[in-house]
Amino acid sequence: MTPVVLEWDSDFFGFPVARTDWSGNLSEIAEAIADARKINVTLLYVFAPPNAAPPASILNNVISVFTCQRVELEKGLTDAPNLREERESIVALTEINCNVEEISELGVIAGSHSRFMCDPMIPRTIGERLFRIWAENSLRGILADASFGYLSDTRIMGFVSVRRQERAGRITLIAVRPEVRGKGIGSRLVRAAESYVAATGGDKITVATQGHNEPALGLYRSSGYKELARSRVWHVWLKPPSWNTMA
Numbered sequence: 001m002t003p004v005v006l007e008w009d010s011d012f013f014g015f016p017v018a019r020t021d022w023s024g025n026l027s028e029i030a031e032a033i034a035d036a037r038k039i040n041v042t043l044l045y046v047f048a049p050p051n052a053a054p055p056a057s058i059l060n061n062v063i064s065v066f067t068c069q070r071v072e073l074e075k076g077l078t079d080a081p082n083l084r085e086e087r088e089s090i091v092a093l094t095e096i097n098c099n100v101e102e103i104s105e106l107g108v109i110a111g112s113h114s115r116f117m118c119d120p121m122i123p124r125t126i127g128e129r130l131f132r133i134w135a136e137n138s139l140r141g142i143l144a145d146a147s148f149g150y151l152s153d154t155r156i157m158g159f160v161s162v163r164r165q166e167r168a169g170r171i172t173l174i175a176v177r178p179e180v181r182g183k184g185i186g187s188r189l190v191r192a193a194e195s196y197v198a199a200t201g202g203d204k205i206t207v208a209t210q211g212h213n214e215p216a217l218g219l220y221r222s223s224g225y226k227e228l229a230r231s232r233v234w235h236v237w238l239k240p241p242s243w244n245t246m247a
Helices: 007-013 026-038 100-110 124-139 185-199 214-222
Strands: 017-021 043-048 064-076 090-092 146-152 155-165 168-176 204-210 226-237
Touching: 007 017, 007 124, 017 026, 026 043, 064 214, 090 185, 100 124, 100 155, 100 168, 124 155, 124 168, 146 185, 155 185, 168 185, 185 204, 185 214, 204 214
Parallel strands: 017 043, 168 204
Antiparallel strands: 043 226, 064 204, 064 226, 090 146, 146 155, 155 168
16 A cells, blocks of 8 residues: 655656555544655656545545546457458558657547546646647657557558557557548547457457446447456545646
8 A cells, every 4th residue: 555656747746646456444544644745745646446436535635536447358369360351541650751740649648548648637638748749759669569540641540559468468658530431430440459469479359448438338339349457547636736747
């Protein structure tokens, strides 16, 4: 339960940010918050059981608490030899002269349901900037091992980023522009990610999304993904934020 300071988040937001995991024991969460205050934390992420609500004793002693549900999904790739590689209009973004601004825009779309966009304590512009950086760093190979895009007349209408993990892979970002949704582009991007993972020796692929993001959940379920676990993530604001950020 000891809070762990998150360096990247702290640098981005401009104040100390930490995370902790909570099993449901009231004394543990009270102790974690006390420990976070000792190290001057402004924002504490608490990863809690799926139905856990912040106790009144916590709500009465902090600035604000935002909560959302996180869903983890997985698909086995045991039929990897039969996975059809998606090539028509799907390209590896490292193979083209990619428009970084288009990827940045898609990053904002990818994050539209995230806790960083939905927490009212975080200004929308800062949430958007976070996902712009995430998408751009994925394209550059810093936060992802591969990124694929769906092209229409040279414009990138959707993209997916994948990270390799041992004998598995993970979809880290995925987005399709609103004007071309409902045409199967998301499913094709998912298959492109699966084909990449299978081709590089992976036998399963995972992804996480928010419990309220029904379009994403529908996409993954229709693509054969099974739910692994749910958890609830809290944003516990211990102090008013001072938005002196690189955003």
